[in-house]
Amino acid sequence: MARSALMNIMVNAALKAGRGLIRDFGEVENLQVSRKGPADFVTVADKRAEKVVMDELMKARPTYSFLMEEGGEIKGTDGMHRWIIDPIDGTTNFLHGVPLFAVAIALERNDEIVSSVIYNPVMDELFTAEKGNGAWLNNRRLRVAGRRSLADALMVTGINSQGRALDALQLRQLAHVTPAVAGIRRSGSISVDLAWLAAGRFDGVWEAGLKPWDVAPGLLMVREAGGFVTDYAGGTASIANGEVVAGNEVIQAALLKALQAVK
Template sequence: MARSAILNVMVNAAYKAGKSLTRDFAEVENLQVSRKGPADFVSKADLRAEQIVYDELRKARPTYAFLMEEGGEVEGTDGQHRWIIDPLDGTTNFLHSVPLFAVAIALERANEIIASVIYNPVMDELYTAEKGGGAWLADRKRLRVAQRRHLADALVSTGIKTQGTSNDGLQMRQLAAINPAVAGIRRSGSISVDLAWLAAGRFDGLYEAGLAPWDVAPGLLMVKEAGGFVTDFAGQGGSVWNGQVVAGNEAIQGELLKQLKPIH
């Protein structure tokens, strides 16, 4: 796959941030960490990676706006484009020396995601997608969602918040409905990786709520470009703003939705 100029900019930023995270990951026990909230940590590594991504993207496209997990919003001047960035998706994994996390970057144009990059630096797996150009692993393998048709055969990913979040009861009801219907449920700790793996056919389906735009934006395009379907729990079109994702191939996504809709 030949990358576009804009995708090259995004990939280079992800690689540079990934190198920084890899160095910090090797010394994770020495990181100075502060707590933002229940089970939600931010470290110097997180902030450093975000600054690297910001600097690289700002240098390449100085008129574009930003929406970042740590740095918040930065206004642009062109009125059309915005970068959406999670510099370290899977912070809790990172701080516990679990090598499953990613740098995730999406580009929004006129309220539509048009390009995305998800990079796991420890596994050295680079996932990219552009609107109309497909989703790819390492620029060589085109991604397609898995073709299993029945929930009983499906491996499904979700996220389970911890320590007194407001939707504890909802999550338990969802698990009670989904768990008996599927071959297995996985909780990786990185929604960006989950969505990339769904696009790659490693997971068959995915559902999660309580997500931020930077959690959803990079993977949303990737799943769609890999032939997947994405909605919210009400069956409406997938959006980076409502915090809900139900995804899979057409059959699995539809079956997950049938299980989840009554709960909502």
């Protein structure tokens, strides 16, 4: 698979950050059983990974803007491009020694996502997508699964536990959707969820309350794998509205209909 120069830059940044996270993850597993616990250490690891990614991208494209989970927004002079970065998507998993998290990077050009990388360093799975060039896992082209019935579909969603109104809605959605599908999972990383949907491992994804760095890398990944993504109203999913309902054409439509029945 031939990659563009920009994609090579993104991949190199993700791989470099991932190598550091592998080392830090080994330490987290030790801290997890200590009295002190790993929380402060993970905060440092998160910021360190973000700096690695930012430094690599800035070195290659110094005029581009940045939007980052930890570092916020940095305005560039280019006027067209913006990197969107989540250094550890799945921080709670990382914090508890669960090996399911990712370095997630997207490139936005004139308000459109044109390239994305989602790298799970523990599994050494590198998901990449470029507009018009498809979605890939390492060197294998990805397509969403072809299942046509909700009864055969494996879904994944995100459920928080902070007592917010949105959490209550998600619980009502779970109660409504669960009897109609083959199973529901909660991985703890929306970037991994959308990458695994692109790879055909999951059949449908829904979640709300997401930030731009949660949504941006996976949106392009799903679309380039032949999937469909909307918001809860059925409109175009974007990094601004923080809602995704995704799947192949049939499953996405059926899932959206089920979710819209829940008030």
